[in-house]
Amino acid sequence: EDQVTQSPEALRLQEGESSSLNCSYTVSGLRGLFWYRQDPGKGPEFLFTLYSAGEEKEKERLKATLTKKESFLHITAPKPEDSATYLCAVFPGGYNKLIFGAGTRLAVHP
């Protein structure tokens, strides 16, 4: 069964304290792994797509990496405005169904 597991469920950081979020997945024929950011009451906002093991993408303070079994979202020197829920999702092979993990709720305090 296709499955996406994110950890930790919640993370509290001090401003400037770097950390990583984990997304482990079990899918049949990965066609892409996606990271989204979601603010309360709003739709998910696209951050990154990763397609193959070893791939890395960066955007401002965020860097996403991919292995054959998991992805990491590294946050370097976070700011309070980085506070949000970060969702990992995968497109398994065979059909157009994006499967989401439960998300990591990140709170960055000044």
Add this chain to the structure above:
Amino acid sequence: DTEVTQTPKHLVMGMTNKKSLKCEQHMGHRAMYWYKQKAKKPPELMFVYSYEKLSINESVPSRFSPECPNSSLLNLHLHALQPEDSALYLCASSLGANVLTFGAGSRLTVL
């Protein structure tokens, strides 16, 4: 134009009402989606339309009825809903199995 527009932003309805949620995109995307999201939970897929045809129905109760009038529009017709159907309803679109672009959502409250 790189966005998905959902209306209304907020909807309050009684259990006997009939209402509709609307979604529009002009990015040329041929796949459109409805997701339901409860508080502090990830989005759950409800329906997928591919080239204006329903391709996935995740065993959603018949009180939710999707419609895709054309390649830019997606509707979700609501009838005889239950209070537990209160949630954020998200529309999204994509070019095949690629990045989904989400709308801001419609917050539904069923009394």
